[in-house]
Amino acid sequence: MSTTQERLDVEQAATATPERYRSLRSDVWRQFRRHKGAIVGLALMAIVVFAILVGPFLWGGDGVTPDTLNANKTPSWEHPMGTDNLGRDVMARVLVGGRISLAVGVTAMVVGITLGTSVGVLSGFFRKLDGPLMRLTDLFLALPVLPLLLVVMMLFREPLTETFGQNAGIFLLVVSIIGATSWMTTARVVRGQVLTVKEKEFVLAANSIGTRKRNIVMRHILPNVLSPVMVAAALGVAQAIITESALSFLGLGFPPSFPTWGRLLFDAKDYLPTNPWRVIWPGIMISLTVISVNFIGDGLRDALDPKLRSKS
């Protein structure tokens, strides 16, 4: 039972012009800023990205030329992160290695998210495809990912490096297999969202004015399932960086001439007693990047959740 006063209030609220236009984006940003971890993560991420993109030009050390007289040096002004067993500057190698690690992380995430979103939308939207695609997802979820990645790396390394050249071949292989084994959770989440969104009135409306299926999916459904996809994307970058580092750490990733952070760790672990510093730097970089990406993902999840946002 609503009293007259209440009804009046509601009417007033409905007709009153809002003081300031609040877009979804500004709302999300406002909520995101409340998450301290996410802001720190964003700042850290910006520093890391700046360092690896601009750092190599500013620092100038090349990290390739051996200088055996200065091998295994501890950190000094000349070499802030020390030198490796061939006397190469570790800082230059870490900065350049970060480019590859991040590139792998982002590209593999894009592959995984694209695959996952497509599978999710297809199986949520078309009832006929739902069964087979979800069985496929279950099958992929039951695959032992790390052992399979190792096996595939071993088997397909040579043929791919022959066709695409050493670096491009390995990059393609790593990115595609990480992407191909990381799309399943995204697919499930997206499917669930699509299933609820496609029953909404606006989809019915679009349908009834004769919008094509393609446009319904692209204009009406996709924008509404974007939030979980964005969160999955942030977490996917972190996961891909860790997986790539793990592969390189096991010696089945990038070749030594192509130093990623994981590869630098792998090379450094045999010199632990003589030069423990070499392990610390790439490890810190991996950890910092992953922590900041995870915090950003956490913040995004909170910011994109309308329930949490409306409380503020």
Added chain:
Amino acid sequence: MGRYVIRRLLLAIPTVIAIGFVIFAILDLAPGDPTSNLPLNIPPETREQIRRALGLDQPFVIRWLKWMQLMFINEPLHMIESIFNICIGDCENRVRIVSWAGRAPALDIIWGRLPQTLWVLGTAFIIGILIAVPTGILSAYKQYSWFDNVGTFFSMVGFSVPTFFTGLVAIVIFAVNLRWFPSIYDTTHHVDWTDWNSILIQIKQMIMPVAVLSLFNAAALTRFTRASVLDNLNEDYVRTARSKGLGERPVVTVHVLRNSMIPVVTLIALQIPGIFAGAIITEQIFRINGLGALLITAIGQSDVPMVQTLTFIFAVLIVVFNLVADVTYGLLDPRIRYD
């Protein structure tokens, strides 16, 4: 409940067969020749004979069916025989999957390596649970307290920093600088339970890998436990329990914990196969001679039967524990059974 279990079981069988097919196909159809690792001075005709002896001249389907027969019939039969010490049919001449590098049945080698993996990873897993569950519960109950803030921060860090970094840092600090623990796990060390010194050596060499792994496992589980307890703390039935005058302790232990532990228990079951995958990295850091190390060496030696068997076992573990998780969920939560 019985029907639910049977349905889950029946669903698991095609999954196992499909995974077996994927693993077999990846290794079998991959470019490269299994005889390429043999010495170069073997004449081509001998090489051809070796290929024929390995059955490589037969069509793919035949090889797959034969592999299935080995994997699904011969090996399980052998396992049953060795457990009960009996002989079923022609047990003397039964063909088994033989490792190319080890020249012994692949499963026998795996069986020999299993204790090393279980010792370290099993302990780490249990300690991880013992840390994570209480921390998660307390963290959720005292949400936004300093304990919760510190706990959430550390679980985020612990879950983001990969074990291959924390492990190496632990080695640098405790093995290289302080010299408290050995950096390499000695798998030949035989624990004599009557000799205190021998037990001490075992504990010393286990501390680092167990600590690194259990903290990593605990991090993810803490986050999950906290989220699950928080979900339940805000439920209406908790308010009802409080408003009917129930004390705080019974509300938390009887009402909230019982309900919030259901997903935690299933997650623990789901994580068990992950222990074995995690073994691949941890064993590499601390040079533990277990299953993960076996897989890495087998990959290095292109020992196809060994790699196939190990990967398949990892896959079966995942399917089995998924099943266990589903069934426990059904047992603990009656709503799930009737889906």
